[in-house]
Amino acid sequence: VKIHEYQAKRLLKGHGIPVPRGAVAFTAAEAQAAARFLGGERWMVKAQIHAGGRGHAGGVRLVDSLAAIEATAQEMLGKPLVTRQTGPQGLMVRRVYVEEALNPARELYLAVYVDRATARVTILGSPDGGMKIEDDAVRRPGAVVKLPVDPVEGVKLADARTLATRIGAGAEAAPMVAEIAAALYRAFLAFDASLIEINPLALLENGRPMALDARLVLDDNALFRHPDLAALRDDDESTAAELEAARHEINFVAMTGNVGCVVNGAGLGMATLDLLKLRGVEPANFMDIRPVATREQIARGFRMMLGTPNLRCILVNIFGGGIMRCDLVAEGMVLAAREVPVRVPLVVRFAGTNAELGRKHLGNASLKAEFASSLADAAARVARITGDGGGASTRSRAVAHRA
Ligand code: GDP
Numbered sequence: 001v002k003i004h005e006y007q008a009k010r011l012l013k014g015h016g017i018p019v020p021r022g023a024v025a026f027t028a029a030e031a032q033a034a035a036r037f038l039g040g041e042r043w044m045v046k047a048q049i050h051a052g053g054r055g056h057a058g059g060v061r062l063v064d065s066l067a068a069i070e071a072t073a074q075e076m077l078g079k080p081l082v083t084r085q086t087g088p089q090g091l092m093v094r095r096v097y098v099e100e101a102l103n104p105a106r107e108l109y110l111a112v113y114v115d116r117a118t119a120r121v122t123i124l125g126s127p128d129g130g131m132k133i134e135d136d137a138v139r140r141p142g143a144v145v146k147l148p149v150d151p152v153e154g155v156k157l158a159d160a161r162t163l164a165t166r167i168g169a170g171a172e173a174a175p176m177v178a179e180i181a182a183a184l185y186r187a188f189l190a191f192d193a194s195l196i197e198i199n200p201l202a203l204l205e206n207g208r209p210m211a212l213d214a215r216l217v218l219d220d221n222a223l224f225r226h227p228d229l230a231a232l233r234d235d236d237e238s239t240a241a242e243l244e245a246a247r248h249e250i251n252f253v254a255m256t257g258n259v260g261c262v263v264n265g266a267g268l269g270m271a272t273l274d275l276l277k278l279r280g281v282e283p284a285n286f287m288d289i290r291p292v293a294t295r296e297q298i299a300r301g302f303r304m305m306l307g308t309p310n311l312r313c314i315l316v317n318i319f320g321g322g323i324m325r326c327d328l329v330a331e332g333m334v335l336a337a338r339e340v341p342v343r344v345p346l347v348v349r350f351a352g353t354n355a356e357l358g359r360k361h362l363g364n365a366s367l368k369a370e371f372a373s374s375l376a377d378a379a380a381r382v383a384r385i386t387g388d389g390g391g392a393s394t395r396s397r398a399v400a401h402r403a
């Protein structure tokens with residue numbers, strides 16, 4: 001689960017991370033009232049969406065009058081904001097956060113995440129915080145400093161101080177930055193987070209560090225332990241498709257590419273996405289049929305899939321097991337195809353229980369599909385159809401994504 005910046009800041013403040021004073025607003029009038037309440041002469045108005053890159057897209061603005069607050073909020077609210085992380089259709093802005101504006105002298109970067117290579121919660125820092133880190137992190141790998149944390153010992157302040165110094169905090173700021181890093185680590189564990197990112201961690205003119213932006217991603221699998229955090233889930237941020245799918249025993253995640261993926265099981269889904277990405281193919285979404293789904297529910301899901309805009313191909317990757325059988329998925333697909341025309345090529349990989357029967361069902365219904373013999377074969381066929389195959393650099397992508 002992702003939560004909004006203002007919610008993340010409130011939670012992190014509770015763990016001792018310094019954040020600017022601010023107030024959330026749902027209307028332009030509320031935004032102006034918020035600024036009046038905060039006092040001062042300059043404020044930041046920040047669009048609250050579940051994506052970064054707002055600074056480059058006009059979603060973070062410095063304003064210096066109450067009238068300008070209202071106008072700026074008016075301009076942002078009720079419209080989608082397109083950033084390089086949202087996809088071309090953008091995300092609807094339904095709330096803005098109004099904060100006191102501060103003067104950063106330097107902008108650092110600090111994050112806590114699980115490093116897969118070392119299997120450790122890791123603190124990652126960079127002197128190149130702010131809006132250019134993504135490009136810089138890829139170009140200058142030396143500009144990123146990692147501190148893997150021993151789960152038994154926790155963060156050693158001496159190590160955190162070394163990290164702080166290496167990312168450019170001076171003698172005065174380094175101990176404070178180290179304390180913030182340690183506090184972020186504690187917050188990461190307390191919230192069962194999967195990512196905390198502070199970008200920028202500003203060093204203010206008075207020398208003090210302050211988190212000007214905060215991103216907190218919570219681990220869905222641990223959410224049952226945090227009813228208070230689960231309540232922060234913002235249904236507005238789920239696409240209509242995701243909510244509709246959930247009603248039919250289907251997990252649906254919208255993405256920004258052009259290949260629809262139908263799978264059964266999250267693990268199979270991840271493997272499918274990885275293989276496609278490896279070939280430079282961009283998934284449009286990810287539709288995971290739960291084991292309890294009926295033929296009619298599968299049909300509803302597949303109908304939604306067929307209605308996805310900008311689709312160039314659909315990959316159906318089903319591993320039939322004891323509960324979900326390939327023939328049942330095929331029957332659902334056939335039902336859907338009777339109502340919604342199939343305008344894009346289908347690549348189908350059926351394996352396991354009733355795979356052959358599933359293929360036969362599609363054939364009997366004259367539903368044209370390329371059958372793949374393996375997952376790798378399926379990804380290759382999809383890449384051929386979409387004309388991808390350069391093999392995007394997944395590694396640099398992963399780094400950029402984290403930044
Ligand atoms: P993002 O682009 O979505 O990550 O949004 P941020 O919250 O990081 O804001 C973008 C940029 O606005 C930051 O990198 C800062 O450079 C700048 N910014 C944010 N808050 C302040 C502030 O209080 N004062 C000033 N001068 N700049 C700010």
Ligand code: MN
Nearest residue numbers: 052199200213
């Ligand atoms: Mn930011």
